[in-house]
Amino acid sequence: MGERVASCACGQLRAHCAGEPVRISVCHCLECQKRSGSSFAAQARWPEADVAITGTFDEWSRIGDEGNRATFRFCPRCGSTVAYVSEGLPGLVAIAIGAFADPLFPAPQYSVYEERKHAWVAVVGDGIEHYD
Numbered sequence: 001m002g003e004r005v006a007s008c009a010c011g012q013l014r015a016h017c018a019g020e021p022v023r024i025s026v027c028h029c030l031e032c033q034k035r036s037g038s039s040f041a042a043q044a045r046w047p048e049a050d051v052a053i054t055g056t057f058d059e060w061s062r063i064g065d066e067g068n069r070a071t072f073r074f075c076p077r078c079g080s081t082v083a084y085v086s087e088g089l090p091g092l093v094a095i096a097i098g099a100f101a102d103p104l105f106p107a108p109q110y111s112v113y114e115e116r117k118h119a120w121v122a123v124v125g126d127g128i129e130h131y132d
Contacts, residue, residue, distance in 0.1 A: 002018070002019075004017045004100055005100075007099060007101075008055075008078050010075060010078040010080075012056065013055035013057050013073075013074075014053070015052070015082050016052040016054065017051050018046070019050055021044035021106070022092065023044070023045040023092070024042075024043075025042070025045075025109065026040045026123055027040060027112050028040045028111070028117035028118075029065065029112070031062065031064070035081060039117070039118045040117060040118075042096070043094040044094070045092040045095070046093055047091060048085075051083070053083060055075070056076060056077075057076065057082070059071050060072050068086055068087040070088075080099065081096055083095050083096070107128070109127065111123040114130055114131060
């Protein structure tokens, strides 16, 4: 695939992603649940060189369970998180899968912090690695 474009709800903040993601995952940690407003967060990662962010964004950072800083980029108008970077995965940019609004987006390969996932959530499919 050539390019995928993700955007915030109002459309002013966009992430143009070249090629295919190098990692697709879902995270069940409590902080991702709060940030996404859902029972888990789903994201795809690309090398920084393959992502161009256009539009205006604000940033917010937090320290994760392993001590790495994650910096989230969100639209100051509508509040949608479109992208984030983590010191734990240097050189990669994570893009919220929902920002692509593409029901055919590839399935995740990883499901992390499963000890915190809601009992009614099941991440299924061939080849998905599950981590507590």
